[in-house]
Amino acid sequence: MTGPATVVKAEPTDEILRLDDLKVHxxxxxxxxxxxxxxxxxxxxxxxxxSFGIRPGEILGLVGESGCGKSTVGRACVRLVKPTAGRxxxxxxxxxxxxxxxxxxxxxxxxxxxxxxxxxxxxxxxIGKAIGHPLRIHSSVFGPQKTGSEEFGEWIRQKVLNAMKExxxxxxxxxxDKYPGDLSGGxxxxxxxxxxxxxxxxxxVVDEGVSMLDMSVRAKVLELMLDLKRRHKLTYLxxxxxxxxxxxxxxxxxxxxxxxxVEIGPAREIYADPKHPYTKALLQVIPIPDPDRRAKxxxxxxxxxxxxxxxxxxxxxxxxxAVLASCGWEARDFVDFLDEHLSDPKRAGDxxxxxxxxxxxxxKGLVASLETNPLKVRKAVERTNAVLVEAPVAMKQAVxxxxxxxxxxxxxxxxxxxxxxxxxxxxxxxxxLYQ
Amino acid sequence: xxxxxxFRGRDLTQLSNQxxxxxxxxxxxxxxxxxxxxxxxxxxxxxxxxxxxxxHESVSSTEARTRAREAxxxxxxxxxxxxxxxxxxxxxxxxxxxxxxxxxxKPSLLIADEPTTSLDVIVEAQILEILxxxxxxxxxxxxxxxxxxxxVAEVCDRVAVLYAGKLVELGSVRDxxxxxxxxxxxxxxxxxIHLETKELHSIEGSPPDxxxxxxxxxxxxxxxYAQPIxxERIPPLVEFEPGHFAACHFGDKFL
Ligand SMILES: Nc1ncnc2c1ncn2[C@@H]1O[C@H](COP(=O)(O)OP(=O)(O)OP(=O)(O)O)[C@@H](O)[C@H]1O
Ligand code: SF4
Ligand code: SF4
Ligand SMILES: [Mg+2]
Numbered sequence: 001m002t003g004p005a006t007v008v009k010a011e012p013t014d015e016i017l018r019l020d021d022l023k024v025h026x027x028x029x030x031x032x033x034x035x036x037x038x039x040x041x042x043x044x045x046x047x048x049x050x051s052f053g054i055r056p057g058e059i060l061g062l063v064g065e066s067g068c069g070k071s072t073v074g075r076a077c078v079r080l081v082k083p084t085a086g087r088x089x090x091x092x093x094x095x096x097x098x099x100x101x102x103x104x105x106x107x108x109x110x111x112x113x114x115x116x117x118x119x120x121x122x123x124x125x126x127i128g129k130a131i132g133h134p135l136r137i138h139s140s141v142f143g144p145q146k147t148g149s150e151e152f153g154e155w156i157r158q159k160v161l162n163a164m165k166e167x168x169x170x171x172x173x174x175x176x177d178k179y180p181g182d183l184s185g186g187x188x189x190x191x192x193x194x195x196x197x198x199x200x201x202x203x204x205v206v207d208e209g210v211s212m213l214d215m216s217v218r219a220k221v222l223e224l225m226l227d228l229k230r231r232h233k234l235t236y237l238x239x240x241x242x243x244x245x246x247x248x249x250x251x252x253x254x255x256x257x258x259x260x261x262v263e264i265g266p267a268r269e270i271y272a273d274p275k276h277p278y279t280k281a282l283l284q285v286i287p288i289p290d291p292d293r294r295a296k297x298x299x300x301x302x303x304x305x306x307x308x309x310x311x312x313x314x315x316x317x318x319x320x321x322a323v324l325a326s327c328g329w330e331a332r333d334f335v336d337f338l339d340e341h342l343s344d345p346k347r348a349g350d351x352x353x354x355x356x357x358x359x360x361x362x363x364k365g366l367v368a369s370l371e372t373n374p375l376k377v378r379k380a381v382e383r384t385n386a387v388l389v390e391a392p393v394a395m396k397q398a399v400x401x402x403x404x405x406x407x408x409x410x411x412x413x414x415x416x417x418x419x420x421x422x423x424x425x426x427x428x429x430x431x432x433l434y435q
Numbered sequence: 436x437x438x439x440x441x442f443r444g445r446d447l448t449q450l451s452n453q454x455x456x457x458x459x460x461x462x463x464x465x466x467x468x469x470x471x472x473x474x475x476x477x478x479x480x481x482x483x484x485x486x487x488x489x490x491h492e493s494v495s496s497t498e499a500r501t502r503a504r505e506a507x508x509x510x511x512x513x514x515x516x517x518x519x520x521x522x523x524x525x526x527x528x529x530x531x532x533x534x535x536x537x538x539x540x541k542p543s544l545l546i547a548d549e550p551t552t553s554l555d556v557i558v559e560a561q562i563l564e565i566l567x568x569x570x571x572x573x574x575x576x577x578x579x580x581x582x583x584x585x586x587v588a589e590v591c592d593r594v595a596v597l598y599a600g601k602l603v604e605l606g607s608v609r610d611x612x613x614x615x616x617x618x619x620x621x622x623x624x625x626x627x628i629h630l631e632t633k634e635l636h637s638i639e640g641s642p643p644d645x646x647x648x649x650x651x652x653x654x655x656x657x658x659x660y661a662q663p664i665x666x667e668r669i670p671p672l673v674e675f676e677p678g679h680f681a682a683c684h685f686g687d688k689f690l
Binding site for chain 1 (some may be wrong): 508513514515525526527528539554555556557558559561564566583584585586587588589593608609612613624626627628630632635636637641642
């Protein structure tokens with residue numbers, strides 16, 4: 001299977017981080033029997049060809065729906081998951097395959113903050129100890145004194161108190177010996193920030209760092225992030241599904257769908273005028289906190305498909321309101337459509353007796369087929385054509401032929417166009433509408 | 436626990452357990468944030484429905500099966516999937532199955548506790564649309580519990596704001612969003628981050644300790660309008676304008 005091609009190539013810049021066609025696939029765990037039944041490729045295409053760069057002092061927002069691969073990108077950047085393919089550059093150095101001491105040194109410069117502040121602090125460790133922990137791990141590079149000496153302890157303590165002050169975790173002397181359980185949600189998140197910052201990293205990956213916090217605390221943590229960016233030129237990869245927060249804080253924004261970036265560019269421009277149909281859909285569903293501005297929304301149909309078998313061509317095509325005939329229609333789209341048709345008794349009539357049950361249909365690439373009895377096959381072709389009349393126009397146009405062979409009905413689709421990335425008004429969009 | 440809960444004029448707290456169970460289900464249904472709290476992973480979807488129907492109504496199993504199928508299809512899930520197990524569905528589908536299950540007895544009140552928090556924004560919008568349609572189709576009342584003010588603005592007719600276990604404001608959705616009378620409601624609205632947010636706001640201080648709540652008005656330690664009276668007297672819930680209630684000593688100041 002060939003994925004969409006990447007034409008917009010990385011040019012050498014002052015970027016601190018650059019991902020080049022990054023892929024992360026996970027093996028699917030499944031019961032033995034199912035593994036026997038299901039042949040072919042069984043991996044989750046969590047990240048499937050992602051490229052972007054971040055400049056120093058920039059905040060890049062990575063947004064998209066649950067399961068689209070955001071966290072996996074973030075974890076790949078700090079090398080917590082192994083890339084399947086593609087390359088990652090940090091500060092000009094290829095870190096894709098880094099190991100051992102070099103990887104440890106890298107982890108000092110790139111820190112990650114995880115989704116849940118409550119889970120990321122050890123409840124049995126005091127706040128001061130937790131924040132100072134990374135210094136102890138990296139003492140060989142950092143500590144001016146011998147590990148374990150009194151001076152070393154005092155040196156760490158001073159660094160920790162400074163970091164606490166830095167993130168507004170005050171009064172720092174008093175909070176130093178407290179346990180996570182004694183802190184509020186916002187204080188805990190500050191402690192997590194202080195721990196991430198204590199090694200003075202250049203890049204901070206913040207994975208849903210504020211989503212768990214209640215509104216009043218969230219604002220303070222966001223302000224802290226902006227403040228650190230201003231004062232220390234800290235760079236962020238900000239991962240979230242909250243588009244309003246991303247708009248407020250990000251310089252650049254990347255919208256992900258099912259393992260691919262579908263649109264990336266300056267936040268201001270994308271929010272003002274989204275180009276990709278998925279970006280448009282996402283921005284449209286953000287609830288507006290004003291009862292006078294209720295509006296009927298045009299929602300994409302269905303849900304995000306399974307990342308084990310992503311749709312052919314453009315992955316958004318089964319749900320895209322602007323879909324074209326060339327976007328990637330394939331056999332299973334027809335079977336899904338037929339399934340929907342048959343499940344509506346008003347529309348289906350007696351179609352079920354001729355075209356059902358739906359389980360008897362085979363969908364393989366561009367060809368959907370139904371083996372039926374020789375007497376019914378002509379009728380089945382007729383009915384298939386009749387059902388297709390009601391199909392979305394683009395799908396109808398993508399059907400090459402409906403035919404029969406002995407006792408089998410065959411619906412064949414045309415092959416789709418190669419999906420490329422295009423530069424559109426200052427951003428990169430992956431959509432056939434702009435090619 | 437004290438106080439009363441009236442449903443159709445009857446105090447639910449006075450009912451026998453058996454009566455209460457009947458009302459819950461037939462008349463009042465609940466849906467939760469996590470569908471798996473309601474769905475048994477070892478039971479087929481169909482059996483969930485049959486169990487629910489048979490527990491409350493004496494109907495033939497054919498009829499029960501038909502109703503189960505209809506409920507599922509009304510949530511956009513194909514009837515051929517009725518024999519599947521919960522884990523064979525996506526999160527959004529499970530949520531819809533749970534809603535279908537809650538609605539199969541056609542309750543007159545649906546209590547939805549953060550029904551979309553674990554879902555994608557697009558699926559969230561789909562579910563909210565379904566809930567609104569049902570509200571109209573069955574003339575069903577909906578008690579939506581959420582911290583997402585955007586959803587409140589989109590779906591609700593009236594809003595009750597709670598702070599530290601107390602009702603601090605109650606009114607029409609317009610009153611609450613355009614003319615909030617309680618300083619907590621005002622702070623909450625100001626701190627919502629939305630697409631037009633230019634500046635961040637937050638409510639000073641941190642949520643109160645419910646074991647030893649502040650005296651007087653529970654919001655006073657965080658309220659910039661607090662006066663001496665606020666630490667001494669609990670503000671009563673007052674109707675400042677028709678249908679618009681607030682529990683603040685100085686609610687009229689914001690009218
Ligand atoms: N260790 C793993 N093994 C197998 N599959 C995984 C693993 N980690 C993630 N996945 C799968 O990869 C896909 C992407 O997951 P990821 O956590 O990156 O999504 P996300 O965009 O961060 O979602 P969310 O918004 O819910 O946090 C999902 O289908 C997920 O189930
Ligand atoms: S390529 Fe563009 S138009 Fe075609 S399905 Fe994808 S998003 Fe829609
Ligand atoms: S009663 Fe006093 S403290 Fe409470 S909200 Fe009103 S002004 Fe503030
Ligand atoms: Mg994630």
